[in-house]
Amino acid sequence: xxxxxxxxxxxxxxxxxxxxGDFAVLNAIQRALYELNLDPKDVLIVSGIGCSxxxxxxxxxxxxxxxxxxxxxxxxxxxxxxxxxxxxxxVGDGDCYGIGMGHFIHAMRRNPDITVIVMNxxxxxxxxxxxxPTSMKKHVTKSTPFGVIDDPIxxxxxxxxxxxxxxxxxxxxxxxxxxxLIKNGILHKGFALVDVFSPCVTFNKLNTYEWFRKxxxxxxxxxxxxxxxxxxxxxxxxxxxxxxxxxFYKTEKPSYEEYFEDIYKGKPLVYHDFPxxxxxxxxxxxxx
Amino acid sequence: xxxxxxxxxxxxxxDGIESIGxxxxxxxARSGLHVYAYRNYQSVIRGGHVWYQVRAHNKKLTSFGDxxxxxxxxxxxxxxxxxAQLREGGIIIYDxxxxxxDPSEVGKKFIDLNIPLxxxxxxxxxxAAMQNVVAYGAIAYILDLDFNIxxxxxxxxxxxxxxxxxExxxxxxxxxxxxxxxxYKNVRIKIEKGSRRRMFLNGTSAIAFGGYVAGCKFYAAYxxxxxxxxxxxxxxxxxxAGMIVLQPxxxxxxxxxxxxxxxxxxxxMVATSGGGFALMSExxxxxxxxxxxxxxxxxxxGGPSTGLPTNTEQGDxxxxxxxxxxxxxxxxxxxxxxxxxxxxxxxxxxLAEKYQIPVIIVSDLYMNxxxxxxxxxxxxxxxxxxxxxxxxxxxxxxxxxxxxxxNGVSPRALPGMKGYNFVAASDEHDEKGHLVSDVLAxxxxxxxxxxxxxxxxxxxxxxxxxxxxxxxLYGPQNxxxxxxxxxxxxxxxxxxxxxxxxxxxxxxxxEIKYLHPFQGKEIKEILEKAKEILLVENNxxxxxxxxxxxxxGIFIKNxxxxxxxxxxxxxEIVNKAKEVLNLKSYEVIK
Numbered sequence: 001x002x003x004x005x006x007x008x009x010x011x012x013x014x015x016x017x018x019x020x021g022d023f024a025v026l027n028a029i030q031r032a033l034y035e036l037n038l039d040p041k042d043v044l045i046v047s048g049i050g051c052s053x054x055x056x057x058x059x060x061x062x063x064x065x066x067x068x069x070x071x072x073x074x075x076x077x078x079x080x081x082x083x084x085x086x087x088x089x090x091v092g093d094g095d096c097y098g099i100g101m102g103h104f105i106h107a108m109r110r111n112p113d114i115t116v117i118v119m120n121x122x123x124x125x126x127x128x129x130x131x132x133p134t135s136m137k138k139h140v141t142k143s144t145p146f147g148v149i150d151d152p153i154x155x156x157x158x159x160x161x162x163x164x165x166x167x168x169x170x171x172x173x174x175x176x177x178x179x180x181l182i183k184n185g186i187l188h189k190g191f192a193l194v195d196v197f198s199p200c201v202t203f204n205k206l207n208t209y210e211w212f213r214k215x216x217x218x219x220x221x222x223x224x225x226x227x228x229x230x231x232x233x234x235x236x237x238x239x240x241x242x243x244x245x246x247x248f249y250k251t252e253k254p255s256y257e258e259y260f261e262d263i264y265k266g267k268p269l270v271y272h273d274f275p276x277x278x279x280x281x282x283x284x285x286x287x288x
Numbered sequence: 289x290x291x292x293x294x295x296x297x298x299x300x301x302x303d304g305i306e307s308i309g310x311x312x313x314x315x316x317a318r319s320g321l322h323v324y325a326y327r328n329y330q331s332v333i334r335g336g337h338v339w340y341q342v343r344a345h346n347k348k349l350t351s352f353g354d355x356x357x358x359x360x361x362x363x364x365x366x367x368x369x370x371x372a373q374l375r376e377g378g379i380i381i382y383d384x385x386x387x388x389x390d391p392s393e394v395g396k397k398f399i400d401l402n403i404p405l406x407x408x409x410x411x412x413x414x415x416a417a418m419q420n421v422v423a424y425g426a427i428a429y430i431l432d433l434d435f436n437i438x439x440x441x442x443x444x445x446x447x448x449x450x451x452x453x454x455e456x457x458x459x460x461x462x463x464x465x466x467x468x469x470x471x472y473k474n475v476r477i478k479i480e481k482g483s484r485r486r487m488f489l490n491g492t493s494a495i496a497f498g499g500y501v502a503g504c505k506f507y508a509a510y511x512x513x514x515x516x517x518x519x520x521x522x523x524x525x526x527x528x529a530g531m532i533v534l535q536p537x538x539x540x541x542x543x544x545x546x547x548x549x550x551x552x553x554x555x556x557m558v559a560t561s562g563g564g565f566a567l568m569s570e571x572x573x574x575x576x577x578x579x580x581x582x583x584x585x586x587x588x589x590g591g592p593s594t595g596l597p598t599n600t601e602q603g604d605x606x607x608x609x610x611x612x613x614x615x616x617x618x619x620x621x622x623x624x625x626x627x628x629x630x631x632x633x634x635x636x637x638x639l640a641e642k643y644q645i646p647v648i649i650v651s652d653l654y655m656n657x658x659x660x661x662x663x664x665x666x667x668x669x670x671x672x673x674x675x676x677x678x679x680x681x682x683x684x685x686x687x688x689x690x691x692x693x694x695n696g697v698s699p700r701a702l703p704g705m706k707g708y709n710f711v712a713a714s715d716e717h718d719e720k721g722h723l724v725s726d727v728l729a730x731x732x733x734x735x736x737x738x739x740x741x742x743x744x745x746x747x748x749x750x751x752x753x754x755x756x757x758x759x760x761l762y763g764p765q766n767x768x769x770x771x772x773x774x775x776x777x778x779x780x781x782x783x784x785x786x787x788x789x790x791x792x793x794x795x796x797x798x799e800i801k802y803l804h805p806f807q808g809k810e811i812k813e814i815l816e817k818a819k820e821i822l823l824v825e826n827n828x829x830x831x832x833x834x835x836x837x838x839x840x841g842i843f844i845k846n847x848x849x850x851x852x853x854x855x856x857x858x859x860e861i862v863n864k865a866k867e868v869l870n871l872k873s874y875e876v877i878k
Contacts, residue, residue: 011720015727044703046548049714056711057723062703063711064551065723067574070544073536077548077556078703080532081506085552085703103544106537260532270553270702272530274503280668283500283528287489287665288317 004034010058021172021198021209022052022119028175029088029117030059032183036086043086046075048100050092051126052119052198069100072107075114076256082268083113083257086186093120097133097153108162108191112256115185115192118155121200122207129203139206157236159193160229160249166192167232167249171216172199173209174245181247190255197245212243219246226250290480292345294356295427296373297420298366302334304417307445308360308424309340310659313488314441315424316344317661319433320482324349324779325659326855331513331597337365346480348663350625350779354859357477358430360423362386362405362416367393374398379430379475381423383407401426401472408463412456421457425464426472431479435465486661491651494626495585496521498633499557500529501671504583506549506556508534508542513597514653515559515587539564543571543584550580551712553678553702555637559585561653562604563594565611572646573612578712579690579698579745581640581647581676583633588652590853599853600654602775605831608648609804617643617696617748619756620804622650622775626660628801634671642676643697643748650803652826654855655776681706688719692740696747716741749805756802758810763796769865770818772844774800774832777824777856784861795865800832808839815842820868823847826856 008030016022033043043061047053049068056063062085066074071089079087096104096118107114123141124130130143134155138147159167166188170178178196185192197212224246225231232249263269295312299305309327316323321344330336343353355375359366361382371394374380380398383405391400403426409418421442428438442457468475489497496518499507509519522533532549536542539560546556560568565586575582588604590596608620619639623632629651636647679687679699689710691698698719701708711717715725716738724734761770763785773781778799788795798814815821815836823833823844828851830844837843848864850856863873 012722039706040709041706042704044552054723054726057713057721060709062709063713063721064548064578065711065713065715066544066547066578067570067714070540070571070574073541073544074548074551077506077508077545077550078552079548080534080545081549081552081554081556082702082704102537103541106541262527263530263532265530269505269532269549270704272505274673275500275529277668280501280671283497283525284487284666284668287487287493287497288485 004030008033008040008060010060012057014058015054016051017202019201020051021121021196021200022055024172024175024178025052025090025117025119025196025198026055026058028170028179028182029090031175031179032186033061035179035183036186038086042084043088044075044078045088045090046071046078047090048092048095049126050095050124052090052092053095055090069095069098070103071095072100072103072116076107076110076112079112079114080257080260080269082270083264084268087114088186089114089116091116091118092125093118093122093134094124094132097155101133105158105162108159108164110256111163111165111190111253113189115182115194117182117194117196119198120155120195121198121204123200123204125200125203136206141203154236154239155193155195156248157233160232160236164193164249165190165251165253166247168193168247169195169197169245171197171212171245173213177218177245184247188250190253215241215243216245217242219244219248290346290478292343292349292353293358293431293477293479294341294343294353295358295360296339296341296356296370298337298339298359298361298370299363300334300365301329301332301336301338303362304420305338305340307417308420309342311424311441311445312342312427313659314444315433315437316342317486317488318437318441320484320486321346321479322348322486322661323488323659324352326352326654327657329598337369339366339370344479346482349660350782351858352658354857358427360420360427362419364389371395381426383419399475401468401475403464403467408467409460411463412460418456418460421460422464425461426468428461429465429468430475430477432476435462487665488659488661489626490517490659491626491629491656492517493521494629495559495633495649495651498630499583499637500525500531501668502634502637503555503673504531504557504637505554506532506546507558508536508545509559510535510539510542510564512561512564514589514656515561515585517656518559518585539567540571543568543582546582547571547575547578547580550582551578551703555581555641557583557585559587561587561589562591562607565604565607569611572618572648573614573616574714575646576612576616576618576745577714579644580712581644583636583640583647583649585649585651587656588650596853598653600652600826600855601851601853602652602777602826603828603831603851604650605803605827605835608650615742615746617645617745617752618804619645619647619752620650620802621647622801622803624775624778624799624801626655626658627662629655630666638672638674639752642674643752644676644700645748650775652776654826676700678702679705679708684708689721690717690719690741690744692719692744694747695751696744753805753807756807759798759800759807759814761796761798761814764794765796767794767796767819768869769795769820769822770815771795771797771822771824771861771865772800772815772836773797773824774803777826780856780858780861781824783858784865787858787862788865793865793869793871803832803835806835806839811836812840812842815840821846822865822868824856824861826850
């Protein structure tokens, strides 16, 4: 791991609370990049706003730290402009499943080759602990003193139904397993979701490391077949005494960039020439 | 010298009015005439009452005209709604079997050109729109147009629908031509035609083509009138132009995708109207903060809110200038005609990359949907591309993406380049891009760097101001009245100046192009010398008048403000100018 830190360590120390689940996610991303032997210059990490979205600052790749909820469109645009980049999105549950939900759904139906890592702590941590779209029912938070009344979003079921081609969930308490999910998500050609139970040790006293440890089990351990759509949906709805992590669903379909191959002509858009005078004059004929 | 001639086609949506209008435009342009065309329509797919007005002359036109000379109407609504702008003694082409009215309903003298349009059309096609083609043939006779040009244009318009359709249209036009020549032999209007075909295009094509020429490779948009045709143009040209053209889920996705593509190094553009721009606002600031180049087109329409989706206004100045939080450097260009829309789009891309900022082009429905010919075709030989300071690999050691420099512009690296890895953040950051907004908030280092980096970004505007073309007065330096306009309103002002001059009234005009950064010093110098000033704006409150006051301390008291959804017309300006000068006005069209 020493060399991992050397290659991918950012210049800024993470400012997360001690014990925050996001440390493990950062670690797992670095490990995955290392295992894939990716040069930091070829990796772009795009985030939104929230505790988890500070991640690009803590790693040595290129980064774009955008506005709340809009990381996925930024990542999609960058990937289309330069498909040679490995594009990763690091966001929180509020960012991705709340304010950015529209983009999440629409990105899945397009299937761009990006890996979306959602540090899901089931609260708005940076704004001091309000309920989030994944907060459990009856959860008492600052904004819900009488308990959450909205049903939580089920991101796994939504992603499977929404057309994501790689749907997985990890846990910050198991960073080696998480790194594997991220690595395979990056290798997967298409939209990969890695939802991560990343406990907020400061503002979520309900969904703690202990709470998860009592409940989670690995899908691999029961021989789950990730190519089976119906079974994947069924597992996605398990959220009680038993909560699965691992790869729920994986399928193959063309990635978004593949539809533009006749535009790229074997070269990322960013390296294309500007139109020349002859080409311009040819189109100008239409105005007569 | 002959006068301009204007033809207005009237009918219901779905009657093919727009189609015949654009056929007429092309015919005039290929006859060597200058054209200015505009239309009125409603937000309905069928029904309603629409018109398309095409004005032609042997000199450049800058307005579709206060009056028109020939009405073609396929229903009575044309008589009811459109007689007011028909010139006294003008021609009405109609089919008495279908359109029944009493001559008194027109309210003025006119030449009655009853032609059995439907009967003739039915000889060739069951499509009702063919009636317009018959009328088009009759107009060709009246104006003595070369029938070979009509044939060519119909072949161009209908060629993709097959030979049979082309022949039907040519035959219908010929029959209309012959009918007019036999029955209304002496109804002729003389117009001087030119010898060379003229290039013509509408505002949205000028913007899109400008984007293509500027090297735009990524275009995204959500449908919204009056900017959707830009999306259509790019979508149609995606392969030819080698561009990625997308229609994402909303304007927020649109602009963020474009920012992502631009961050990766590709010239990117988006276009919308006021409502879509409102959704984009936060990300416009993001482009400013992350110093990501971006070109945004805001085609204004009647507001507030959904407002008047198919009518025009210049009411979004405050929204555009106020978009996003706090202060960040940007340029706002308001091109003043269709030709300038083309050149300004290229200029916008160069400014965006040179200064690493968002550049907003403010257009409006009137200009987007007008079509015009050009005096000369676009000067492709002299197009300049300036990509600004993009670093090369290995060129810089100890790279700082947001390096504090004198003109505020920092070295830009693109993802994929070795040795320059950095984060562009919407949070405040230091020269390296490291956040100073969280753990350092309020601490001495942050206070120092925040001030320095804010000033670095904003310094760009001082340098932009130095390179923007300064505003000048059009017309005589010493005038009785100076007319102040901006954006698309210039066209009507230019024609008004001509009318005033013909009457011996000396007027000049200040036609503002850059709304931000504002050339307050130059504008103040010009306006201080004016004897009388008249502000002309297509909005309720005189938004640019407010901007002038803010930057120059000059409050313009004489204002012609129009906000009924229609563009400002030349005679309205003439009359207001006369009113200011205590002179007798023309009768104004209501």
